[in-house]
Amino acid sequence: MRPKFEMLDNALIERILAEAFQLIKDPGVRVAPYVEDLLRGVGIPVKDGVAHIPEPLARTALQSVPREFFLYDRNGRPAVHYGGNHVHFDPGSSCLNILDPQTQQPRPAMTPDLVRLIHVAEVLPQFAAQSTAMVCNDVPPEIGDWYRLLLVLWYSEKPVVTGAFSAYSLHTLIDLLAIESGGREALRRNPRAIFDVCPSPPLNWSEFASQNLVDLARAGIPAEIVSMPLAGATAPVTLAGSVVQHAAECISGIVIHQLAQPGAPIVWGAAPAIFDMRSGKTPMGAIETAMLDVACAEVGKYLGLPTHAYMVAGDGRVIDAQVEMESGMSAVLGALAGINMISGAGMLDFLACHSIEKLVIDAEAIASAQRLLQGIEPRGASLATAMFTQTGLAGDFLKLKETRALFRQEQHFPSSVIDRGLPQMNGGGILDRANQRVEELLSAYKRRPLPPDREEEIIAFAEREGQKFGLKRVGEILSRVPDFEGAPF
Amino acid sequence: MPDDIFSLMRDSIIAGAPDTATYLARKAIAAGTAPLDAINNGYVPGMHDVGEQFARGQMFLPDMMASAEAMRAAMAVLDPELKKLGADRPTSGVVVLGTTKGDIHEIGKILVGTLLTAHGFQVHDLGADISGEKFAAKAQELSADIVGVSALLTTTMRNQKTVIEALERSGIRAQVKVMVGGAPVTRRWAEEIGADGYAKDAMSAVALARELMNQKTGPRTPEPIGSGKVV
Incomplete structure (x- = not known):
């Protein structure tokens, strides 16, 4: 049985949705001129930039949303399954600062920092997807x-x-x-990214947001509404x-999106x-924030929709017990809630x-959460008696063939980030272990090139777009660096 | 009688009771109390107390918002009376606040404005999505001491620079200190665009505003955050 965590019962979800439908009609939703005609075209009144969306039209839009879809890796394999209770994690995104690996002080993030993070996230199996992290x-x-x-x-x-x-x-x-x-067409068929x-x-x-919704829908590239009510x-x-407001923002966004391109x-x-x-x-990292995340996702699941939340982030300014307690708790709650994509690992300081370093520690919390999701499984006809038949009261379970056959399924083995008392742990703190782990992962990373013609085209693209803003070496950075070193500009 | 009413005025601010604050201001004026006395002996000590309690973590933001509202209500009665007497409202400094062009996020800026008000500054909040020209025009109109520019997005952060450029074009840059803030804003960015200061959050914005005022008017006795002294 897969364990599960829920915050809301169906009666409360119905109340939340009823009020959300009420809100999108009155007071309505402020929308951009870019989508006003689209909305008016199906009879949604728009007055002074505010759309008043009737519930039946909103429900129609909700009906046309795909219940599941995939993101694909570079090789065209489905790698992220949005829908149902599939759970995936990716690093937090769009951060301006990084904790310097040497000083552990925040400083502006630079190209080599992002490249290092991509390398680490690429090797870690806990992350099904990358993010444009910095x-x-x-x-x-x-x-x-x-x-x-x-x-990326x-x-x-x-x-x-x-x-x-x-x-x-x-x-x-x-x-x-x-x-x-x-x-x-290949991108539409096998989307690599979600926006x-x-x-x-x-x-x-x-x-900006209205236009992005419409343009993504028309391009057939998945969109992810990230509604962020700040309670109070x-x-x-x-x-x-706040969950009601979140639902109203999501539903109204879905209306705009599905009107642009149903399905x-x-x-x-x-x-x-x-x-x-x-x-x-x-x-x-507040528990109420995690409660909001879970509750918002539950409403989406109730409607049968793919879900996302921002979790696994802590608020302390350095890697410490607070940050990791917050990140670990929300990783577990998000996983138990069956949220399809959980973004935020690696981030701290609000x-x-x-x-x-935090990313690799968070990866351990995620691995534990993923183990938790596997639950407790009966393996074989007997749960314990058959093994007792073999050992009696001597208790020599370590010698049993079942032990050897099953321990890997039963136990998750964390990396060297987690101190399990192995001799090579040397008694260092978690930051030391995380540093070491980062170096191991960076060493393990190996870039796999794209087909040569695509690489050339990407380099040409980078040169062209970079030159619009006076940058002459963007393409060169890519062409000369299988393993990126140093500052580019 | 005056001491009692001053005490009630102070309490009305601490309680965040605008109706009571208004009532007491009207009553004081009707009784012939000088408006400046009502401000300095009644309402300002109330905001002073609020600032101190907030700094100690004994008051919360909704309480402080209510106190600021009560202060505004009292000043709506007292400001016209001051004007009749040809007097100016005492202030720690005049601040023009706003969020940059293209950015509709207000909450951080509202907090800064509330805290500055609680600490004796006269704050004029222009709102969100404000062009550089509007900042400059308001700063000129009010002879502002400080212009505070907020931005939440990396894309709109750039418009903080356009505010400084507009102040330069209008010829008042030398008279006005510029402070910037917002989630993506860093000290480095503030230096790059030629701002006079950067504040990471609302409380440090108060400390920064005081420092900028010191730079403008010369050093004064440092006041702890929360003292709310009106000069």
């Missing part, structure tokens, strides 16, 4: 979004959770993905009230948080900072 501060902000995707596509074969920073740049990112996939799209709480689909600040202070893949995603009334911070 914004590289050594390139102009104007190219920040496609540049990080370029690095160059160094990774895994699917990617990404996002655009503007309505315009989305198309640059799609162009890049299409080159890597061997054309637009996060965020409404602005409360109930506002900005020009930009959303009702009650957890249930296009989209995910019911969330990055909610409580708003700490002492500090004004939004703690990602999502302001990434850490590759």
Whole structure:
């Protein structure tokens, strides 16, 4: 039996949905001019930039959303299964800072940092997907979004959770993905990436977000709504009230998306948080934030939709017991809730900072959560009596053939990050062990090249797009570095 | 009688009771109390107390928002009375706040404004999605001491620079200190765009605003966060 964690009963989910449908009608949802005609075309009134969406139309849109879909790896294999209770993890995304591996102090993230993180996440089996984890501060902000995707596509074969920073740049990112996939049709058929799209709480689909929803739907590339109510600040202070707002934001986004292209893949995603009334911070590691994540996903599951949440992030400013307690707890809760994609590993300081050392520690929490999901299985006709028949009361279970045959299925063996008393542990702290693990993973990483013609095309793309912002060496970086070293610019 | 009413005024701020604050302000004016006395002896000590309690973790943000609302209600009565007397409202400094063009996120900026108000600054919140020209025009109109520019997104962060450029174009850059903040903003970015200071969160924005005022007007006796002293 697979263990499961639930926050809401069906009656409460129905109440949440009833109020969410009420909200999208009145007061309605602020939408951008880009989608007003689309909405009016099916009879949704839009007045002064606010759409008043009737429940039946919203339910129709919800019906046309695919219940499941896959993201594919570079080799065309389905690697992430959105839908049902499939659970996957990816690193947190779009971080501007990194904890320096040497000093453990935060500093702006640079190209080599992102490349190192990609290498580590590529080797770790706990991460089914990569994310465009950092914004590289050594390139102009104007190219920040496609540049990080370029690095991920160059160094990774895994699917990617990404996002655009503007309505315009989305198309640059799609162009890049299409080159890597061997054309637009190949990309549509076997999407390698999913794009996060965020409404602005409360109930506002900005020009950029509205346009991204429509353009992704039409391109056939999966979208992931990341609604982020902040309970008590930009959303009702009650957890249930914030879940209602989350549902209303997701449903209204789905309406826009499905009107653009019925049947296009989209995910019911969330990055909610409580708003700490002492500090004004939004703690990602608070238990109430995890409760919101789980509850939001449950509503999506009730509607039969693929789900996402932002978890496995801690709030302390260094790697310490607090950060890892928070990250570990939410990894377990997210997994037990059956959330399809759980983003956030590696992040700390209220999502302001990434850490590759934390990423490898989080990977251990994720591995434990994945083991937990396998539950306790009866193996064989007898649970224990057959083994007792062999050993009697002597208790020599270590000698039994069943022990040897089954222990690997029963026990998860963590990496050297976790101290299990092995002689080689040397008694160092977890940060030392994490550092060592990062080095091991970096050594284990080996880049697999793309077909030569695609590599050339990607390099040409990077040169062309980089030159628009005065960068002359973007393509060169890729062509000269099977193993990236040093600062590029 | 005046001491009693000053005490009630202070309590109305701490309780976050705008109706009571308004009532007491009207009552004081009707009784011939000087508006400046009501401010300095009644309402400001209330905000002072609120700032101290918040700094000690004994008050929470919703309490402080309510206190700021009560202060605004009292000042809505007292400001016109001050003007009649040709007097100015006492202040730690005049701050123009806003979120950059293209950015609709307000909550961080609202917190900064509330905390600055609680610490004796006169805050003019322009709202969100504000162009550099609007910042400059308001700063010029009010002879602002500080312009605070917030941005939540990496894409809109760039517009913080356009605010500084607009202040330069309008010829008031030398008179105005610029502080920047927001999730993606870093000290390095603040230095790069020529801002005078960067604050990581709302509480450090108060400390920064005081430091910037010191730079403008010369050093004063340092005040602990939460003292809320009005100069």
